[in-house]
Amino acid sequence: MTKVSTISRRRLLQAGAGAAAFTLAAPPILRAQDVLRFGHLTPRTGFLGPLGEYAAMASKLAVDEINAAGGVLGRPIELLQEDSVNPQTASTKAERMIERDKVACIVGEISSASGLAIGQVAQRTGTLFMNTGCNSDALRGSDCQKFMFHIEAQNSMYVKSIGQYYVREGLVNGKSWYSMTADYAFGHDLLKVAKRFMESNGGSFAGSALVPTDATDFSAYLLEIRAAKPDLVILNLAGQQTTNFFKQYAEFGLDFPLGGFGFDMALAWAAGKGNFVGSWPSVWHHLVDTDSSRQFVSAFTERHGKPPENQAWGDYNAIKIIAQSMQETGSTDSADIVRHLESGATFDVLKTREGYFRASDHQFMNEMYGITALPADQVKNQWDIFTSSEAVPGKDESLELIAATGDENACTFPG
Amino acid sequence: MLFVMQLLNGLLDGVYYLLIALGLSLIFSLGGIINLAHGAFYAIGAYLTLVLAPRLGFGGALVVSPVLVAMLGMLVERFLFTRYYRLDPLYSLLLTFGLAMVAEQALRMIFGAAPLSYSIPDFLRGQVFIGDFIYSRYRVFLIVIAAACVGGLWLLLEKSAFGRVVRAGVQDPDMVGALGISLRPYMAAVAGIGIGLAGLAGVLLAPIYTIHPAMGAEILTPAFVVVVIGGLGSFWGVVLAALLVGLVKGAMVGLGFSAFSTAAIYFLMLAILLLRPRGLFGERITRFE
The missing domain is CATH 3.40.50.2300 (Response regulator)
Structure with missing residues (x-):
């Protein structure tokens, strides 16, 4: 209270006038x-x-x-x-x-x-x-x-774009996948799309684990994966979990091919060369x-x-x-x-x-793009740790080829 | 067979929580401070590894970072904790909660929010096979170090004059004071040891976990669960609780209920608190009752 009363009325008026003058004089860009x-x-x-x-x-x-x-x-x-x-x-x-x-x-x-x-x-x-x-x-x-x-x-775009790559590499038809899915909306949604893709392309699941979003240690899952002997491990984890998984997958020396339907480069960079492996979909990358x-x-x-x-x-x-x-x-x-x-x-x-x-x-x-991790001995710096496919869909194909169709994912805008 | 492996692996996993939980338990038992910033010191230990390892190697970082973190812990004890020892634990809860946020944000400002990369040093890479059980060589190393620290701490608390004063201080600080022993230096030492152990955990887990500013908050909750299950003031209670938590997690994954592996440890805590409100081996500490 005392502080307020020490400011005289005159000072206050002066300050106010100054502020007003500044506002008027300021170029329009500041208004x-x-x-x-x-x-x-x-x-x-x-x-x-x-x-x-x-x-x-x-x-x-x-x-x-x-x-x-x-x-x-x-x-x-x-x-x-x-x-x-x-x-x-x-x-x-x-x-x-x-x-x-x-x-x-x-x-x-x-x-x-x-x-x-x-x-x-x-x-x-x-x-x-x-x-x-x-x-x-x-x-x-x-x-x-x-x-x-x-x-x-x-x-759907992530699944279909990288899915085509897995099909070409012979990792789908007649093969079995082990999927690791983050236990929340994003993971469940992705698992649904992945299952649809697998079923329509003649593959099956060797195992499927739901992972709590706060799990940091994957050694227990690695033992399960090792026993299941899948042809491809599909990773749909949340945020940093993916990085933890990369590091521990390399730590336990497992070498089943690795991939997934969601991907962020920052997580691969954090895993580092040698730890980052597999083929992944990407909406864009710096190369x-x-x-x-x-x-x-x-x-x-x-x-x-x-x-x-x-x-x-x-x-x-x-x-x-x-x-x-x-x-x-x-x-x-x-x-x-x-x-x-x-x-x-x-x-x-x-x-x-x-x-x-x-x-x-x-x-x-x-x-979109499919990116594949480079082996550690071919990595030149900490950022360029992967090679990229050509753009998907190819240049003569419709861009809608990889998107969900109206039947798969119908939208009716609320009136 | 696989299920047995899961149980074994779970037991070993429990050891990682131990380094964090023991420090938490010690600092609370002696000073009544619930150190929510304990995870932040773990994170600082991990980040220090990134800074020190290129200069000193992993071995050097393993020794130097926990010491630096312990010194930081003693500074925090000297200038902050000491003001809160005689107050309601709620105040120190607020203090350490704020401290945790400051530390996390400081890490974010210095190192950026993006996770940083650090790998297992070459000489510790590889796997060991015992029959069909596969384990990582690095984790064997980790467990040996952790077990040595736990053993050393136990010797210090149970067999040394230092430990006798600390244990007496936990039970009745006023009586210790009446006997002419000032608890001040002991409290500083305990904070240094407890926080240094968190720093050590940071170094040890940096090669296999993600290094990011919020990593402290990530590990703090399970560590608290371990302390609560084990019971305050009980060394072996905390050790047993850490192993039990790891075991339950491993069993849940082994049984195919991985989605509930985190929820299971909270149910475990609930069940144990219903049966034994002070935790497994919790001692009756009069001033907290």
Whole structure:
């Protein structure tokens, strides 16, 4: 109390006048009402936190590049970044960003459960939400929303793209798999798709273990796998578990081929050369050889001292796509952007072919890659620890070849 | 046969929790501090390995990082814990919870949120076969070190003058004071040893677990379960509880109920607390009753 009373009325008036003068004199670029706000919500702590950090770095880079090039419709973008933590918090923060901060859109998320929560807020408030990391098919099917778009590939795309590779390598027909599945929504969804794929391609399961998401030690599972003698071990684990598994798989000297239907490069980098093995699907990786991809990799590496990984790709391109759409439609209104994205507009996402959003379920159609770990003696540095297949689908094939069909994953947008 | 292997493997797994749980138990028994930052010291031990191993080798890091972590622990004891010994444990719970968050965020700021890579040193790679039982050579090494530490700690607590004062301090600090013995240096030493053991666990597990800022929180919960099952103030209770937890986990995987392997240890805790509210061998510590 005493502190307040020591500020004289005169001082207060002076300060107020000064502030007003500053506001009036400031160039338009600093005036709050001209700034276009983008909300970025993604897990920054917890088991998805490490991936969320790539998302945060990449979204910042995208915004800085857009602002350096003059912003969107002459307005600079202000990026509000927050830790989404869990579905409840994600939903509360999304509401706050929309109601209080008046963001034009929300970008981000990795956890499918949080993505679902943000999608519902987006739908209720009529605000665009671009999902950059949730893979669950249900988000594009039974839970689809008119205002929710998905640049991240869905589980079906991961399964079908790398599945074709396993078929070619003779690891499917008449063969048996051992699957390790994280015991939560993402894992269950993936297991369902994997089973469908196996059944339609003449394979079977030698064993299937559900793994609690907080398990760190896999020695018990390794003994089971060793006894089951599968032709392929399929790993659909959560976050860092994959890294732990790589390290312990090498530790126990098991050499059944390894693969899976979800993959994040950061986890392979953390496992390191020699420990990282197998063939995996990827939505993008830093060795994709196109002009725009090389540019992104060098800008990111220059800023952060390490190359971007696939999660960075999602958030970087999501922001670029929204900014480009606003520029093309001349509007920042979510309803206009939704119409534009549904119209089949194409976007460069650092690959050989441009991609587009499928109007039926808002899934982004674009190329994917199969990557295979290099043997330890061929690895030159800690980042380039794999080789990549050509883009899938091939250049004369439809991009929809690897996506879930309408029958497999039907979406009816709620009215 | 496979099931027997699972039980054996589970027993050995339990040893990893032990290094963390023993320290937790010691620090609580003597000072009444529930050290939620214990996992953070484990994480610091692992990160120190990354920093030190390129210069000193894995062997050097194995010796130096736990010592550095122990010194850090003694600093924390000297400047923070000492203010909370005589207060309700709730206050120290808040303190160490905050400390854990500060440590985790500091690691994130210094090393980045992305997990970092570290592998088993070449001379410890490979597997050992006993009949059809396969085990990793590194884990044999890990268990030998852990068993040596547990044995050493037991000797220190049970057979030395130092240990006698510590045990008396656990039971009745006021009486120890009345006898003219200041517990202060003993408390500092116990915090150093307990926290140093957590640091050692960090070094030992760095080659087979993922090194990331939240790794401390990841290991803390099962360690707490072990302490609660074992009973406060009981050395062998904690040892037995660690083995029991590993055994139950291994059995669940062996029986095909892997999804419930984590839930099972909480049920185990519940069952034991219903039968023995102080844990397996928990002693009656008057001031906590």
